[in-house]
Amino acid sequence: MKNKKSFMSSIAAAPHIFWAILFIVLPLLIVIVYAFTDPEGAFTLENVTSLKDYVSIFGLSIELSVIATFICLLVGYPLAYIIARSKPQHQKIFIMLLMLPMWTNLLIRTYSLMALLDDGGFINTVLGTSFHIVGTKGAVIFGMVYDFLPYMVLPIYTCVSKIDKHMWEVASDLGCNTVTTLTKVILPLSLSGIISGVTMVFVPSISTFYISQKLGGGTFELIGDTIERQFVTGAYNVGAAISLVMMILILISLGVMNYFTEENEGGIIP
């Protein structure tokens, strides 16, 4: 029985396993192979050692994506909280409004943002001002926040709306005021939502290239741009090495996040 069952389930899993090998494992192996070879295919560490030239770009990418993630959290948590605590029929409308921009392609939204913020753009024309926005770090951060905010709000909203409604009453009953209810009870209980939100904003922010290209106005380069440039110019090996380092960086940050989530859930389900 057991053998038959596992045979059946492996049949059922076969297409997925095939898919995963073809499009995830294999490309990953190619990236690794490219990262450690020269264009002639001989083993070399040169690609990896050349990465020291890109340290400042890595630094800038991390800086901007950390700031963007932090702003998303600052804006997203209260928003998610308010939505989760509103009436069920209102919740649907709020979530709909939040999702609405996501129906438009990310690239198009970024272009539109550029049209709005440009030196001769919509805002400056209407206001008759000459704010120089596009080409600053602020514009790139703004673009990241604008593009990825829903990814922060949705997991936190899901998490807060799942908290037992009695928790607010119990907290108040046991002596909490509005602030301590939030800090001592609700925030700890929504930690897993915060961590998924942070992950879902941080990862696309650190690897983005079009936001920095469009809203950065070509004045500075993020690591995503560097990778893109390497591949466009045919420098596959260096591009692969940078990609590899990026993946490792993201893996490490995911690992750290997961560590905190598990610790948090360890309290709930030991």
Place this chain on the structure above:
Amino acid sequence: MKDFNGNIVKPKVTYNDTKVIDLKHIHKQYDGEPVLKDINLYIRDKEFVTLLGPSGCGKTTTLRIIGGFETPDEGQVFFEGKEINDLPPNKRHINTVFQKYALFPHLNVYENIAFPLRLKKKPENEIREKVTEMLKMVALSGFENKGVSTLSGGQQQRVAIARALISHPRVLLLDEPLGALDLKLRKDMQVELKKIQQSVGITFIYVTHDQEEALSMSDTVVVMAEGEIQQIGTPTDIYNEPKNAFVADFIGESNIIDGVMLSDYSVRFAGHTFTCLDKGFDKNEQVDVVVRPEDVDVVEPERGMLTGQVSAVTFKGVHYEIIVDIKGFKWMIQSTDYVAPEQFIGLYIEPDAIHIMKKSKYSGMFGDYSSFSDELEQLSDVESAEEF
């Protein structure tokens, strides 16, 4: 209550006459539907009061108004003589044990109980001392570091009680705290709760739909129906002297028959004139007569004050439950002697087994066992189905 020798033990009165909570003319509506209509009720210091009634009677709303989770549309709530209508729950010396326990899932047992003291920034050694004392009281010593989700329902409930009692409130509110427990555990917890209440000397206000629970634990029972208080009294008063047909039916089993008061101490019902102990009614006043099933003696038909044909007999362990048809009205009688279905029997009723009540809007709604069957009872009474 009876002790092991079967002697009646008077419940020890622990409360004094200070009014801790005083509700005056409380009205409350939800979406235009009145849920509380002119509730007047005071609760004394160290008293164990139970709000008893079917679901939707307003008992939980009353409790939530006392706790500060709801504000009354009209009327005043007094706490030790001071109006507290607008005081939030965290400013009231009142704590609540919720039906769903509502323990903090991110904290272990120790931290859950310590929570109110941590908020007040008490020193660590004081917290440790008090939590240890509380854990001992609810018999959970050694559970300090357990996650709350690993505990059974009964254990979680006891953590919730310890957490609510640790800051020593003046009043503890309990909203059907044993509702989710199985019958055996519930009985144990009833005894334990009563013991805790007596040892800490705190006023308990307890909400339940389980009349047996109410009778066995309380100093005072408040019977509610349709947003109104039907009767306030000691458990014995409520059982022996129900004020109207609703109370008589809700508390235990009752045969409720239309009767006419002929004069003081004389009432006519079911075609027979009975001697009773009640007086003070108008001559020929229409009344409801309550006869408890266990107070009727089964005798030979010729010796009976009433005669009827047995329509159903159910064995209940201690006694038989007999449904008798007397002139189209079905009586329930509990007897230790077996009678056969279809048999004609006589009923003998002592004067002290008869209780007379004024007519009320509940007259004629209860007390006839025509449609009675155990299965029907279980199906219709979803709330108490878990008891069976």
